[in-house]
Amino acid sequence: MAPGPGDPVMRTLDWHLIFMLLPKRRFTPAELARAIPDPPSASVVVAVLFNLLLVGGILGVFLPMNLPMAVVAFVVLHLSVILMGLWAVWRDPGCRAGRWAYYGLPAAQGLVFGLTGALRDHAWHRVVSGDMMSGLIVGILLGLASMALWFTIVHRHQYVVMRLAELDERDRAIEMARQLGSAQIQPHFLFNTLASVQHWVATGDARAAGLLDALTGYLRATLPLFEHRQLRLADELEAVRRYLAVMQLRLGDERLQARFQIDPALDAVALPPGLLLTLVENAVEHGVQARLRDGEVLVATRRQPDGSLHIVVADNGPGLPAGLAAATAANEGELNVAFNPSPHLGLRNTRTRLAQAFGPLAQLRLGPAATGGCEARIELPASALPAGVSATPA
Secondary structure (H helix, E strand, O other), X not given: OOOOOOOHHHHOOOHHHHOOOOOOOOOOHHHHHHHOOOOOOHHHHHHHHHHHHHHHHXXXXXXXXXXXXXXXXXXXXXXXXXXXXXXXXXXXXXXXXXXXXXHHHHHHHHHHHHHOXXXXXXXXXHHHHHOHHHHHHHHHHHHHHHHHHHHHHHHHHHHHXXXXXXXXXXXXXXXXXXXXXXXXXXXXXXXXXXXXXXXXXXXXXXXXXXXXXXXXXXXXXXXXXXXXXXXXXXXXXXXXXXXXXXXXXXXXXXXXEEEEEOOHHHXXXXXXXXXXXXXXXXXXXXXHHHOOOOEEEEEEEEEXXXXXXXXXXXXXXXXXXXXXXXXXXXXXXXXXXXXXXXXXXXXXXXXXXXXXXXXXXXXXXXXXOOOOOEEEEEEEOHHHXXXXXXXXXX
């Protein structure tokens, strides 16, 4: 696990850095792919090219035009190696190319300048002794180039360390949200269902046996779900069917009917566990139970013409509360996580886990349903489709 900014490792002195040596830690390919998933941006590339032109202009102004070719070739070679090292360490701060460039070139530079005293007829000696200003400029330029390489390596190294710590912290938060989602789904539902079974058994109601069987089926379908980070949509739908079967027995067929419009091609889509179950539970609790009869929950999975996937849960209840409806409408249907977070923690967790699993292209949107109640819609990018499944419906 990468150290965070408050860890003792980050507060202790690193003598490698104090003496301008390079960090000791090397990163694995998996860590680099996680912390630096993309190549340098166009802005970074343009900035580098601009500074190269600027440095070239400065050299053209301050260095004499009659420098020996040996000096020019050495300076150009030195700077070229530094640039290649900078490009390499931007992607991997611990790479061999960057280390060779940082440690090898100053040694070569010192060796060349050191030999100028022995090689009095050499071009380097003429530069250093005949034109002290030119020699000083060359030495400062090469020294600054090496310092720039050192600073880049240290900066990128610290960035990767901090980014890995940030990603680890986010993963821990997501895992806690997943566990909290599991805890939210199960206890109150189980307590209420067991209370109904107890009451029906005590009163000799024949429905007790059927409800107990339905609850057993629900537990068999749902308890293994939260042991996995992702599961097939078909498995989640089975848990949803079991949940609705229990609720139909508790509320009665006259108060709850369930409809499914499922695209079988999407059964293998992988989802974080409990997402769909949370939405269905909200539809029953806030939509169906608010009606005295003819409540309905629709669960649908659909492929869209643009290749995206929609998973829809709709009810025919009273619809969104006024405040939440206004907040989501202002946000183009996207769940506003700043609105009254406590009663809607399950929805907040759903949105967070969607973003963690599929990135910013995945959304949870709330709005009015065609039946007059509330519609919750999970939108997934085409990349969520399993291999071999067409992005558009037949």
